[in-house]
Amino acid sequence: MKITQVDAIPFAIPYRKPLKFASGEARTADHVLVRVHTDEGLVGVAEAPPRPYTYGETQRSIVAVLESIFAPAVVGLSPLRREVVHERLDRTIGNPAAKAALDMALWDIIGQAAGRSVTELLGGWTDRMRVAHMVGFAPPEQMVAEAQRVREEHGITTFKVKVGRRPHTLDVRACRALREGLGEEVELYVDGNRGWTASESARALREMDDLGLTLAEELCPADDVLGRRWLVERSPIPFVADESATRPGEVTRELLSGAANAISIKTARTGFSTSQRVLHQCEGLGVEVVLGNQIDGQIGTVCSAAFGAAHRHTARRAGELSNFLDMSDDLLAEPVRITGGTVAVRQVPGLGIELDPDKLARYRQDT
Ligand code: MUC
Ligand code: MG
Known part of the structure; x- marks a missing residue:
């Protein structure tokens, strides 16, 4: 099995009540949906939340690093070769949320392929x-x-x-x-x-x-x-x-x-x-x-x-x-x-993340 494509889709969902804390506040969940596709038709899903006040990442920087550096680095690899994936991701310093979402989407694929939950x-x-x-x-x-x-x-x-x-x-x-x-x-x-x-x-x-x-x-x-x-x-x-x-x-x-x-x-x-x-x-x-x-x-x-x-x-x-x-x-x-x-925990293979297509269409920021 090989990784064929990585999607980085920015979306924004408002908070009903903002969360305020000493280093910042969250009013909108302006996250990035990460989807990893494979040649066997399995798709792994995760999300990357930008926290500029903690790591310096923004929604745009997460999309950019995934599209321009991380996707080309992992396309063609087997999702099972996580050590190789991480060695390639770690050639770029920082960007923890972008790397983490990609890693979790790969585990989602591995779980689906094995017929076991990630847990x-x-x-x-x-x-x-x-x-x-x-x-x-x-x-x-x-x-x-x-x-x-x-x-x-x-x-x-x-x-x-x-x-x-x-x-x-x-x-x-x-x-x-x-x-x-x-x-x-x-x-x-x-x-x-x-x-x-x-x-x-x-x-x-x-x-x-x-x-x-x-x-x-x-x-x-x-x-x-x-x-x-x-x-x-x-x-x-x-x-x-x-x-x-x-x-x-x-x-x-x-x-x-x-x-x-x-x-x-x-x-x-x-x-x-x-x-x-x-x-x-x-x-x-x-x-x-x-x-x-x-x-x-x-x-x-x-x-x-x-x-x-x-x-x-x-x-x-x-x-x-x-x-x-x-x-x-x-x-x-x-x-x-x-x-x-x-x-x-969802008792299904992988992570059990099924997206609602209408909601994704409504909240995505790239269309
Ligand atoms: C926490 O534990 O600090 C606030 C900023 C962040 O990155 O996570 C939250 C919660
Ligand atoms: Mg804390």
């Missing part, structure tokens, strides 16, 4: 993932109301709270309101997207010490090297590297330099092949992982859940799989559903 092929640990919901910036009472609604409607009991605003007391108040409004039994953790300095972060952690937070993610920039190390040494809870540890080399550097002691794995930036490398690296080093969300749409959520459920250590804690709830629509023929606080 089974990757590790086959379980058939569903517990879901964590991300609560963006808003006045505290709105953040509490959103979390309560998400808990009632979807059974979700783990919440990642966006922090990193100034003054830090704004976020301390919001986290306290969430703990008081939701009770002791919910899990709360925080993500600062590099918004604070090390000393602001330390102060905020001290002031939230009684809230039972479980993780602190990227509270200050990893580029503040000594400040960050100082903070991580003092943090009473595991300190997660997300945007500072986006590939295996960075993961090693951040962990060994003391800039983090837990890692967020996002299939939207490391696909399945490199996410598995990062996961095994973390297992070998004995650090916890979180299945993160790059503000994925439903296609990305199917991919992320497929990976999370495949492995013991990603399925151990709730994965961030609910950002699509804020989108006004999506491209899937069969929407993702969160029931009882979980997302089920």
Whole structure:
């Protein structure tokens, strides 16, 4: 079997409610649909979400790099030769979301060809993932109301709270309101997207010490090297590297330099092949992982859940799989559903991503 064509289709779907956080905000899902065709008629599908505030990619840059560099590099190869595919992709630095989508579309093809779900092929640990919901910036009472609604409607009991605003007391108040409004039994953790300095972060952690937070993610920039190390040494809870540890080399550097002691794995930036490398690296080093969300749409959520459920250590804690709830629509023929606080893996060969052609025609930006 050989790859014959790679489509990179820009599409845009508005959010009902924008997600705001310290490094930016998402108002529209202006993603790129990636479809890989083969000479045997199998088609693999994934999506690439541009996050210029995190990786520098834009919707146009993702389409351009796929069309002009990555497609010519992989057409003619067997989808099974992932090592060769990645060696060719890695001749171009950066562009993580474009590379990841291509990788996941190839796994979709491999699963379809083998008659097995991608989850089974990757590790086959379980058939569903517990879901964590991300609560963006808003006045505290709105953040509490959103979390309560998400808990009632979807059974979700783990919440990642966006922090990193100034003054830090704004976020301390919001986290306290969430703990008081939701009770002791919910899990709360925080993500600062590099918004604070090390000393602001330390102060905020001290002031939230009684809230039972479980993780602190990227509270200050990893580029503040000594400040960050100082903070991580003092943090009473595991300190997660997300945007500072986006590939295996960075993961090693951040962990060994003391800039983090837990890692967020996002299939939207490391696909399945490199996410598995990062996961095994973390297992070998004995650090916890979180299945993160790059503000994925439903296609990305199917991919992320497929990976999370495949492995013991990603399925151990709730994965961030609910950002699509804020989108006004999506491209899937069969929407993702969160029931009882979980997302089920699709029990079909490959990833089980069937597109709704009318929706694709409506939201694509290239016609
Ligand atoms: C997160 O965990 O930081 C915000 C930016 C991005 O790339 O992902 C989101 C969520
Ligand atoms: Mg993060």
